[in-house]
Amino acid sequence: MDITNIIDPLNDAQRQAVSAPLKPILVLAGAGSGKTRVLVHRIAWLIQVEGVSPHSILAVTFTNKAAAEMRTRVESLLGISARAMWIGTFHGLAHRLLRRHAQQAGLPESFQVMDSDDQLRVIKRILKSLNLDDARWPPKQAQWYINAQKDEGVRARHMADTGDFYLRQMLAVYRMYEEICQQSGLVDFAELLLRAHELLRDVPDVLAFYQSRFLQVLVDEFQDTNTIQYAWLRLLTGGKDNLFVVGDDDQSIYGWRGAKIENIYQFQQHYPGHKVIKLEQNYRSTGHILKAANHVIARNEGRMGKELWTDSGLGDLISLYSAFNEQDEAYFVVERIRKWVSEGGARSDIAILYRSNAQSRQFEERLMNTGTPYRVYGGLRFFERAEVKNALAYLRLIANAEDDASFERVVNTPTRGIGAKSLDDLRLFARDQPLSLWQATEALIAQQRLTPRASGALAGFLKLIGKMAAETASLPLFEKVKWVVEHSGLLEFYQKEKGDKGEARVENLEELVNAAKAYVFDQDNEEQMGELDLFLAHAALESGDMQSGDFEDCVQLMTLHSAKGLEFNLVFVVGMEEGLFPSQQSVEDAGRLEEERRLCYVGMTRAKKQLILTYAESRRIYGRETNPRPSRFLKEIPADTLQEVRLRAQISRPVTAVSTLSDANKASASFRLGQRVSHEKFGEGVVLQIDGSGDQERAQINFSDAGMKWLMLAYANLQRLH
Template structure:
């Protein structure tokens, strides 16, 4: 077999076929190539039957890729068992699970099935799921199974912890129900396979004989149950080869146990350790930076990446005044790269949290740069953002039937599909909107018990509409989240990590609102003499209009040439010629929670994540930080991330774009300028951030105006919303009238809640009649002084909507509002700055 294409260390790894072997494969060191050649070497050179080889990966995609590569390098490759952990276990259990009391035709329960069983178990044990959340119980059971902990062991481990004991009781009932239903959940697949191998010597021996040579990829990501499975199968022959990189262990939150790889030699005496340190991906400068960062971790195996690719350019480190300037700067640099000949798909933007994508997406859209969110969803398409926008649209005018329908049962209000169908039929028959039909629900035939639920929903929205007159958009949104208990409802059905991610997105949405209000108020103050422009002040309609113009543009081009945006976790295993790592600030990356943790391994995990990000870059690495960033609605001063300061200054090319700063203002390995001037109180900032997860108290503010927001304490506080009711001056005193109704903690005139009042509709209903189609009225503005490059009547083109004719050009709040009749998409109104229309 020809191994000439491998370096010396790779050849050693391929040829070391006997006994336990640990291959420490650094980033970009060609580990997949080593694994596939090792399988081929076993078959072609050592005469091992492919039937006796097991290769395990973590994902179906990785398994398919390895299977394909093995088939290319050896004729018998298709006979090798290449699979994921869970697929391997399913195959074993389908054949032998009857040995431990199940039928081989067992069912695999999904998340909804699991929740249903847990709900029933809680009911049986008189546990209130409002006090002890279903997802909390599910997460605890899943973690227990990952650690091979039974219900009895969980109960013993609980000690005097009352809730832990109750969860152990639910776990016991849960397992009884699964057994009675001949069902397994996803975690059981490995748990029960290990149990089977422990209890049945015949089955164990059969698989030990079959899998005489075992290989495991991404070993640093294994949990306890996966470790036990592999150890059991390899126990007889000991020919276990694991491949991984402890420096890329970044999935602790999913149960990954880094000690599996760190303690491999102790677990398997006589193990050979082979390090793959030659990198084929990056320049030496990039690798040197990665080496200098990761060396600060204590819990790791010593290694140092090197390459023959050449030194390469210095790493570009740019510090900006704020997050908006950072996003603008990143996008401007991307445009410059494209002008220099790079393709969009050569470029990736990495960030620590999903919420950071919002500003980047908006700036990319403004510059017409095509992009894609890898492993995620565009910011304005995320569920929680669409839900809040639907509430705001409904409150604004109620004309958007889709928005009303989206949130009528968010959170759940028990308004059934049949009831909603009757409302829609009533609306259609009487030529009214869905919202107007809801307001007149008492007139709908056979509405039944749904009437009271609809009236409660309408009352809620009417209350918000009344509050809209007195509240800013920010305060209104806070009130919506508080009065609907939106975050608490999410916490009932999602994990802590999922809820925290949604909370971060909502926080970023609040930042968007505050930014809009501040910018619009700034514009308004400059236009104080413009008495004829009342729309210059921030309005809900104006905000929704601005968001719609951003969110509606589909920037995924069809040829696949787009910039990739992703979290650092999603970036693992990928590579790009040019990489931008954003938000390199203490408090964001690493986070306040991590820095303030008593567990030093938390910061080490974050440092490994930084190492992963750095080593994604092939040719050029750009890192950036913002001097100020809006966090939970407040503008905070941040210092440069400790990870940046761990990179030697001689590897960096520093550009300081913050106001009044020079390159020398950044000190590496010491304090930065903001800290030395006393602007950054880290403990205070950390305390404020931690309060989200403790007392639930935080603040939102604009400039010097701050509003205290208090969340719910007590049960579920980890998930409690930080949005509370904002103190205002329109409370119980302002509507002290005899004719009033109390709702939502405030008092309003009774007539706004009078659902029987016909308002815009009549009490006499009939079948719909056709209305005359309204013609589009052009402003007649010639746009002579606009500088847009086109006039009313001109033919223009748009990146998404194609060709159309300009019908009107009007002065907007901050930009010209252009109305265009597109040939394929109909009439669209858009801001000229966002539309980027070009005259044909």
């Protein structure tokens, strides 16, 4: 291949990186600056110009998708197979290494890799054998603890009993877990990396072989490496000048799962002969978007420093919308989506990005109500999430104790010490009689056919459901849901779960309470269903309809963390409020706040053409109205890159049928959003949304005492307050 074919398609900074001398190189690659292209062309340069054998190249990245793309592009550029090169993820390459040297790594030849669910099952068995109650010692918490130790390279034998009761129990679980895995030949994901590191560290012949084989080591997304991954790389390179890493300290957003931003800084200390090359030309976003993102991230201290730029022009100003509340926010976003589509834009070019999974519900409901296809990227729809389904199962049992599916789902969630055999006996008895599981439980307890422990636990469960039904019978829907979430034990159970998953589960339970409070009860429903039954039916229908496939033209909903590495023509970053984004937990922690700011930078730089930021002046958190301040990140955006979108400019209210109304009701057409009004029955409130026209015109009003109500303006007899 002609050298010009390798470097001609590149800009000056990319050429400098691709053709850099064989020494430690740190490519500081800004968002949208072409880092994958640099890695691929660097491999081509090494082979075609430097004469490095494909057999001697190791390239590491973080996802299977990224590894596959790298292999494909290398093969396309060079016209040769990439099979001789070790191109893969950290976990994939560590597994390959261990398969080749299983005996030296202390593993059986037939060792099996466990996924996260398999690992959790093993931990559950250990907790049971140690007589540790799942309610006090959640299996997910133990799993998080074990994996965190491994990510730091710490074995159970390295840890001493400090006298702390919690750590003593976790250490006992960790020790037994290691024993079982070793005896069974099981390896979890964290173990792959740790065991591969130990193999290289403790077996000199193996280390020497791979150090001599891999003459060039290339690493993608270097800012996302954890302690053990970086230690693994340092062993492989052995202090040689053959490490080429591409990363961006401004996009380090995975500290909560062990990634160490310090690695990108320590690289310069560990490899003193290194060279830093910055990629700052952006090929994704417009000038206004880049200027705003640059100003936001500049507030972080200790950055290596770079400033993205583009030669493609300023583009549209960034839109900023101040919503009255979360419903108004969803209404605005979906209306802008519909406008985009009506003008010929594709739905698949649109992303709604949020800080917390729980925020998706409002947007899902509005998208569904308008018939707009959507997909929740990298996660389940709101009503399909396990913690939400668990809470709904308790509510269904309150409504109908004969609901076997709900009974089976939560009879042991949170764990009550009801064993698998007891549940099997219960199922068999119910099937043979035949009875519902509830009836079978009552019968088996009465006949004393269960062990005392199982009988006591099941009796306690029946009593809990009965108490819930009695205590919540007269409560409004919102308070009923809140009472069940708290008294079922689910909230406490998930609060004990460590890491981001536990926090997300708690947020989703709180959002379920919000959903119940915002639910509009149809007083004239033909089925004469109660509020709870209607709400449960609503949840079931929402969870089973309108789920778009991966390749359909649908709007993408995702967390800001999930959006990294993706790009869209139109991006909404929603919920930009203090306490939500940045999160409440990060506000008083300088390190976490800087990671939140990096997350904001990542979110903004996903947008190619249009970026729209939103915040709400009022937001319901766990059924309670709050009035959050706009996110500090909004104040860090230069004013000359922003345009504030006014509600009145966005919503045109039809008045064609006003003439059909009475004189008194003609005046109702002049109600405005934010108008304070008074109702004879419900008292004072604020108009939040207006839908329809003529005699079908209705308003959503948040009443101080009665909560949220939809009223037909033709008949509501609302009085304006000034």
